[in-house]
């Protein structure tokens with residue numbers, strides 16, 4: 001007993017000794033910008049370990065600099081919270097290794113990512129690496145597999161559709177499935193388009209009991225209102241609002257239910273594509289403004305987080321891949337990926353932009369501006385590495401696009417800082433520059449509130465209290 005208490009005291013001493021011995025980082029004379037407080041000028045922030053220890057006016061006598069302290073003179077610079085890309089797929093391109101991807105996130109100031117769909121056996125090495133090398137990787141939050149029905153869309157074996165999903169049906173023990181996923185470390189769930197309405201509702205019921213938010217591609221077989229009533233936590237790509245906002249939504253849904261009978265026995269990816277191609281653009285041309293405002297207000301009231309992923313929604317119209325400066329970012333990818341992306345980018349650039357692509361962009365911007373107007377919570381995410389969206393760089397594009405859609409630069413910053421933290425109920429630890437919060441910070445050379453593009457003008461990135469560059 002004595003030995004045990006001695007060891008305990010020793011270990012407590014060791015832990016506290018370790019914590020207090022980590023060198024402090026003192027960021028002096030900077031302007032603090034976060035989406036919770038007005039810009040604070042001439043401030044000094046003290047970081048120790050993975051925590052913001054104090055924030056003082058520069059020159060305050062409360063801060064005594066010691067010989068071990070690392071001092072960063074940030075005069076004329078701007079400090080923002082570490083950024084999130086809240087829609088990534090770490091396993092989408094096997095040749096694009098997670099170490100490279102993590103590096104690209106960090107060099108772009110992204111200190112947290114949310115992986116929105118990966119089979120856990122394939123994701124595990126990336127998670128293990130993150131756990132073993134916390135100072136080389138962003139914080140990684142993951143849903144595990146897309147939970148889909150039959151025929152599932154991301155089954156693997158078809159080009160562009162790697163295996164990201166699992167199939168469940170009425171007979172699956174959903175509670176056991178969710179318990180297993182929780183044991184594997186997931187902190188939210190992602191459901192997919194081929195689920196039946198009854199399975200979807202049951203899944204959301206169990207997830208709610210287990211305190212997990214569910215973000216979705218709503219099942220194609222059901223309307224958005226019903227999905228919200230089931231306890232929907234979030235949506236991706238503004239999907240399903242095409243149907244929900246259309247004048248003839250009920251008619252489209254009935255057609256959809258017919259198509260889902262899949263009499264041609266198409267694989268899931270082809271069936272999904274057939275449904276979207278035959279319905280999406282017709283629906284976009286047939287918006288009922290009243291209905292649209294009503295459903296968007298309903299999303300706001302029910303706290304359904306939206307990750308519009310404007311980068312992927314506008315990939316056909318904006319074509320970042322056609323820009324030679326964007327193509328330069330491919331040089332940071334493994335050579336095999338670099339070559340294949342460059343070849344495809346050059347080829348695709350030669351095709352004309354279709355009217356449908358332009359219509360989809362205009363509609364996406366319009367819906368995002370309505371989200372903003374009605375107070376829907378917007379989360380920045382990009383779907384990288386899909387659509388030649390280079391990890392890290394794509395988040396800055398997303399911020400630009402959110403501003404183009406009508407958000408202020410500060411609202412765009414909020415979507416990549418506080419709001420994703422709120423999705424995980426972590427707003428007391430992340431998302432703003434406050435004492436007691438995690439030490440994820442980005443020092444910018446120029447003011448992001450003047451021009452959102454300035455989030456790319458990075459001086460230094462601090463991750464979990466460690467300077468990255």
Ligand SMILES: [Zn+2]
Nearest residue numbers: 087116117383
């Ligand atoms: Zn995705």
